[in-house]
Amino acid sequence: MAEVPGDDAGLVARLCAGEEAAFALLVDSWSASMLRLARSIVSTEASAAEVVQETWLAVVTSVDRFEGRSSLRTWVYRILVNAAKRRAAQEQRAVPWASLSLADEPTVDPDAFQGADEPYPGHWRSFPEPWPEQATLSREVLQLIREAVERLPAQQRAVITLRDIEGCTGPETCELLDLSEGNQRVLLHRARAAVRREIADYLGKDGER
Amino acid sequence: MNDDDSTCAEVVELVSDYLDGNLPEPEAERVADHLAGCPGCTAYFEQVRATSAGLGKVTTEDLPPDVRTSLLEAFRESRKSQQ
Numbered sequence: 001m002a003e004v005p006g007d008d009a010g011l012v013a014r015l016c017a018g019e020e021a022a023f024a025l026l027v028d029s030w031s032a033s034m035l036r037l038a039r040s041i042v043s044t045e046a047s048a049a050e051v052v053q054e055t056w057l058a059v060v061t062s063v064d065r066f067e068g069r070s071s072l073r074t075w076v077y078r079i080l081v082n083a084a085k086r087r088a089a090q091e092q093r094a095v096p097w098a099s100l101s102l103a104d105e106p107t108v109d110p111d112a113f114q115g116a117d118e119p120y121p122g123h124w125r126s127f128p129e130p131w132p133e134q135a136t137l138s139r140e141v142l143q144l145i146r147e148a149v150e151r152l153p154a155q156q157r158a159v160i161t162l163r164d165i166e167g168c169t170g171p172e173t174c175e176l177l178d179l180s181e182g183n184q185r186v187l188l189h190r191a192r193a194a195v196r197r198e199i200a201d202y203l204g205k206d207g208e209r
Numbered sequence: 210m211n212d213d214d215s216t217c218a219e220v221v222e223l224v225s226d227y228l229d230g231n232l233p234e235p236e237a238e239r240v241a242d243h244l245a246g247c248p249g250c251t252a253y254f255e256q257v258r259a260t261s262a263g264l265g266k267v268t269t270e271d272l273p274p275d276v277r278t279s280l281l282e283a284f285r286e287s288r289k290s291q292q
Contacts, residue, residue: 018288020281027280032269049276056280060287106218108253113218122216127249131256136263145263164264170229189225196260 008072015063027056030073033166034080040149040157041084043091051087055080070175077176088154107193131203141199148198152191159184160191215243217250224254228261 006014014022031052038048058079066075112128114120135141149157149165158177162168168176174184220243226232227240244251272280 018285020284023284024281027272027277031272031277035272036269049273052272053276053280057283060280060284106222108218108221110218113216122218124217124247124249128252128256130252131259136259137266141263142267145260146267149264149267160264164261165267165269167265170231185226185229185231188229189222192225192257192260193221195264196256199260199263200256 008068011072012063012066012068023060026059026076030076031056034077036161036165037077037158038080038084040161041081041154042087047087047091048084051080051084054083058083074172074175081176107190108197128200129204131199135203136199141202144198144202145195148195149191152194155179156187156191156194159187160195163188164192215239217243217247220244220247220250221253224250224257228254228258 011022011026015026034052034055035048038051039045042048042051055076059076066072070078112125113122114125136145149160152160155177159173159179162173162176163170170181170184173179174181177184179187220240223232223236223240227237230237232240244254
């Protein structure tokens with residue numbers, strides 16, 4: 001998540017004083033990541049942009065009431081998440097946000113490991129091929145990662161977006177999405193495993209590099 | 210082969226928490242010991258780490274310019290009406 005220079009109290013004072021540059025600074029620093037987060041909850045780019053717009057308008061009208069109980073960023077992002085969830089409910093997005101998919105299935109194909117009748121049950125049949133250095137930073141793989149995130153179930157998508165794309169901490173993510181620490185960790189684990197699998201398939205199919 | 214008693218199938222379910230430093234001590238040590246003796250799980254762990262690093266490089270699109278303009282206008286208007 002982009003850091004904004006200046007402390008919250010100072011920023012809020014500048015906003016309340018009507019300093020447009022301070023508002024523009026916030027909009028420019030946070031909107032891109034807000035769009036992505038909104039997009040992880042609602043179903044189209046267009047509604048994500050509307051949710052971000054709605055959020056900033058709410059900030060404009062209620063910044064005077066910001067009490068500093070959380071960081072300004074968390075306060076703004078919470079407004080965003082609530083607006084996005086309301087929007088998703090109206091859109092009746094196919095997978096309801098609240099339906100937690102925490103199935104206890106393994107994240108790696110069980111066939112990758114030896115069975116009970118083999119010499120080392122539960123150990124790799126053959127080791128995963130190490131990826132080339134920097135493989136996940138190539139343009140093609142970054143595009144693949146973006147698409148893989150899109151295909152994740154809603155909650156996994158929101159958690160991995162906040163944690164790995166935006167760089168939020170676990171506690172921040174729990175607060176923003178109303179998740180327990182344990183559920184947040186499971187969702188992140190499953191999401192990373194799913195994205196890793198897609199990269200592995202892509203790199204494997206493409207030969208070694 | 211490892212002399213620890215965790216299997217690779219168990220360890221792959223712990224690497225994400227291990228990467229984030231979220232495992233309690235005895236478990237973290239168990240995973241570290243396993244990784245030290247297992248090239249397969251080490252490769253898997255490095256892949257998860259690289260996945261997380263790649264996610265950190267995904268760029269985000271900007272707000273459409275007309276939306277930005279209308280927001281700044283709304284800000285000006287709201288402040289005017291309060292003065």
